[in-house]
Amino acid sequence: MLRAAPAVTVLCHVRPDADTIGSGLALALALDAIGVEVEVAFPGPWPLPEALGSLPGAKLIVEPGDLVGHPVAVAMDCASSERLGDLAAILTAAETGIVVDHHASNRGFGDIDLIDPAADCTAELVLGILDEADMPVDRDIATCLFAGLVTDTGSFRWARPNSHLLAARLLETGVDGQGWTRTLLDTHQFGWLTMVSGALQSAVLVPEAFGGSGLVYAVVDHSCSRTIDWDEAESVIDLVRTVGDADVAVVFKESAPHEWTVSMRARSHTDLVPLARSQGGGGHPHAAGFSASGPADEVIEKFLTAV
Known part of the structure; x- marks a missing residue:
């Protein structure tokens, strides 16, 4: 063809x-x-x-x-x-x-x-x-x-x-x-360091999530990401996923006020596809994502409820 x-x-x-x-x-x-x-x-x-x-x-x-x-x-x-x-x-x-x-x-x-x-x-x-x-x-x-x-x-x-x-x-x-x-x-703008610092400070560990396999999540809000190119925020998930206390890592990234892209990664056995689909997204068993709208606390609460 x-x-x-x-x-x-x-x-x-x-x-x-x-x-x-x-x-x-x-x-x-x-x-x-x-x-x-x-x-x-x-x-x-x-x-x-x-x-x-x-x-x-x-x-x-x-x-x-x-x-x-x-x-x-x-x-x-x-x-x-x-x-x-x-x-x-x-x-x-x-x-x-x-x-x-x-x-x-x-x-x-x-x-x-x-x-x-x-x-x-x-x-x-x-x-x-x-x-x-x-x-x-x-x-x-x-x-x-x-x-x-x-x-x-x-x-x-x-x-x-x-x-x-x-x-x-x-x-x-x-x-x-x-x-x-x-x-x-391995190439970032200087402002990436500030953005990463804020994201890591926001990190929360939820050990009981995913049937006890554990969840760690972090937030990159619009105030942190607006000073750098949008793609720089994508790398945060690779830092958060290194936490060994949780099988699943999630990063909530605010591209515009109250507009979010959510990246999810699993270290081992958790299949993320069903969760991503339930939120209107998709991906792979160990790497998936979706989009969401609303204030940060509401978006996070809705996600935690789905988990």
Whole structure:
């Protein structure tokens, strides 16, 4: 379908991360190389993080209002159509809508669904598509795929064996693995330190939660996050999840007054998908999330009641 299409629209999810953008740009670069007209977009209002804007192929990204909306559209790394925001209409209007994703909560919403929860990242699935379509993977494409792979595996801390093999293959094309890992995972603005300090001071341990497995949660309110780029707050969950007293870690992030995104992580046996779905979200058994609205204490209380 992709090779035969004269033009393709690639859609990435709201608050784009390295897997959705890296996967989208990798596919777009490969299609562009074989003469397919291609456009890439993600829903606003949040801007693309600076690190992701420096990935190869970023010039193919257009503003949502400038989208043509081609006959074939691909939703990349979206667990549900809601993750596309207003751009979900582009997928619906396409003659063929394709969904490429690795989230266990994804029940499929395209004409063609490639959903594999066994994959560590959507970038892995895109590489499989390129191989199946006999499209060459050069250094630029490999760099975009590596961005998705290294971030979604936490710098390979929870990677399956196949991800290490994929990383070796991508690095052999000349990808600057060390440089991109620093850029994507270990580079923050100075204001990030203040934000992290406030978040950690807000941390609460609830040992009896999840049947005694324990919960630790923290809050990043709007006053802490507004002085830095929105994506900087995403890293807080990786600090909170290191607490060994709780199997589940949660971070409530206020993107605008009374508007929250909630990230959840499980260290071992807790399956977070049912909880995420009950709150209108989704994800993986050990990494999921959802959105919420209201004052902080009400949002937290509602979550604790659901737990």
